[in-house]
Each structure stands twice: as C-alpha cells, then as structure tokens.
Amino acid sequence: MWVEGTVISRIDWTDTLFSLRIRAPLAPFIAGQFIKLSRILDDKRIARAYSLVNPPGSDFLEILAVTVEEGQLSPRLQELNPGDRIEVTATAAGFMTLNELPKDIGKHLWMLATGTAIGPFVSMLATAEPWDRFERLVLVYGVRHRADLAYLDELKALQAKYPDKFSLILSVTREAVDGALQCRIPEALASGELERLAALALSPTDSQVMICGNPDMLASAQQLLLERGLTKNLRRAPGNITVEKYW
Structure with missing residues (x-):
C-alpha cells in the first residue's frame, strides 16, 4: 500500500550523496528496517528500497541515498525539495534488526x-x-x-x-x-x-x-x-x- 509523503528538509552531503526527511503516515517499525519510495514514470511505478535513518517514534522519515547516474529513481529523488510529494510504502520491512x-x-x-x-x-x-x-x-x-x-x-x-x-x-x-x-x-x-x-x-x-x-x-x-x-x-x-x- 502506498501513501503520500511530503519532503520537509534535505541534506546534501556531496554532489551525489543526500538525505531526505519526509513526513508521511507509517505504521510502527523497528530500527534497521526499510521503506520503499516510488514515482510514476511513463505510466509505470518505479520503486526502490531505502533504510530508515531515523529511530522509531520520530515524527518524520529519513533516508540516505546516493544518485546513480543511470538510475531510474535516484536522480529524481535528488531533485526533490521541501514541499514536494513522494509516495512511500505504508509499512516498513526487513530483518536487519x-x-x-x-x-x-x-x-x-x-x-x-x-x-x-x-x-x-x-x-x-x-x-x-x-x-x-x-x-x-x-x-x-x-x-x-x-x-x-x-x-x-x-x-x-x-x-x-x-x-x-x-x-x-x-x-x-x-x-x-x-x-x-x-x-x-x-x-x-x-x-x-x-x-x-x-x-x-x-x-x-x-x-x-x-x-x-x-x-x-x-x-x-x-x-x-x-x-x-x-x-x-x-x-x-x-x-x-x-x-x-x-x-
């Protein structure tokens, strides 16, 4: 299930490495789990997994990403600014906990x-x-x-x-x-x-x-x-x- 999130801030560590903070409804999760972000491109959903950097209980989600030049999603994520919308999975997953x-x-x-x-x-x-x-x-x-x-x-x-x-x-x-x-x-x-x-x-x-x-x-x-x-x-x-x- 996908929900709409809103970018609230970003950090640019380098020209290709960046963090996004996103406000979105998310079920309780365990530290170490990941979510997926997605965009609809040419009528096709492109989704990728990103681990949550923030701890459980935060009022925001935070991911750390690197832009892959030939990537379908990461260059578009790097273009996002506060106020922009992005779709997020409603629940986190993963066993690296x-x-x-x-x-x-x-x-x-x-x-x-x-x-x-x-x-x-x-x-x-x-x-x-x-x-x-x-x-x-x-x-x-x-x-x-x-x-x-x-x-x-x-x-x-x-x-x-x-x-x-x-x-x-x-x-x-x-x-x-x-x-x-x-x-x-x-x-x-x-x-x-x-x-x-x-x-x-x-x-x-x-x-x-x-x-x-x-x-x-x-x-x-x-x-x-x-x-x-x-x-x-x-x-x-x-x-x-x-x-x-x-x-």
Whole structure:
C-alpha cells in the first residue's frame, strides 16, 4: 500500500550523496528496517528500497541515498525539495534488526557498514536497545572519500558520550584522513587491525556481527568471520553473523 509523503528538509552531503526527511503516515517499525519510495514514470511505478535513518517514534522519515547516474529513481529523488510529494510504502520491512539476534549469544555488537548502509545503524544507535543489551558496541564505517562520511558528527557525539562502551572505526579508501584507516574493511578484519583499534576480540561466544553494505565487502567479511569460527545467524540455527546486501 502506498501513501503520500511530503519532503520537509534535505541534506546534501556531496554532489551525489543526500538525505531526505519526509513526513508521511507509517505504521510502527523497528530500527534497521526499510521503506520503499516510488514515482510514476511513463505510466509505470518505479520503486526502490531505502533504510530508515531515523529511530522509531520520530515524527518524520529519513533516508540516505546516493544518485546513480543511470538510475531510474535516484536522480529524481535528488531533485526533490521541501514541499514536494513522494509516495512511500505504508509499512516498513526487513530483518536487519536487533530483535533478530539471538539473546544468548554474544555480549559485544560489531556493526560493519559501507556507504549509505550506515543508515540502519544510525537508526539502531539512536534507540536504547543496543546500549542496554550489549557491553561493547563497535561501528566500522567504510567509504571512498571523507565527504562521504554522512552523520559523522552524530556518531562522534556518541563516541564522546560513551567512550568506554562505543568504538567508532572509520575507513576512507581513496584519501588519507587523520584517524581513519585507508583500506577496505575486509583487509582490516583479516589483518586484525579492527580488533586492535577496538581493543576487543571477535569470538563465537562473545560477538554478534551485523554487516550491511556492498556485496563484495559483505561476502569477504562474512567469509573471514566464518573462518574464525563464527556462524551465520538463522532463525532455525542461531549464530553470530547477520547480513544485508545494500544493492
């Protein structure tokens, strides 16, 4: 079911990376879920999924998107301004949520994200659940350029607020940035650099790992974790690794 939403504000992080805040009726959702946005183009509905960046209970919806030059929808979304209308699904969906993690495995939560896949983790971290449930939280955020680090101020504020509980590890692959790695997340995982920077070991008994991002990162990181003895988290067989492809 589609409902009409109204853009109330936007942020342009770069020439192609942007956030939209939309006011629209939406059923209650769980942090980490996604909605679909759509437009009717040439009498055909074009719809794409976008994770919600805002936490549950907000009076707006927020999505983070990147314009794909040959894309059918994203260039048109980037043209939207406050007051413009956009159709939104009336309910959110998806299983990249904390309630899908087993309650009895892992006291440390690792979150690995690339690019716009940071969105669901921003939503989760704005709720009480991860802070109440886990002893340590580690967010690894990989991008190509420093300007691509959307929501960095909010994440650094969490790091300052919870210095003993929350570790923020940045990776910027195509330029040198003070305090950030300059390698892909799987490389830092394989070398042990992520564990060194977090001062925390990954293990089948103590770790839950949520991975959200591009398929190459997801596949490589997951394989490395499997080799370390961690297992995929399935409803029929609870484990350590939860993944969501971002395109």
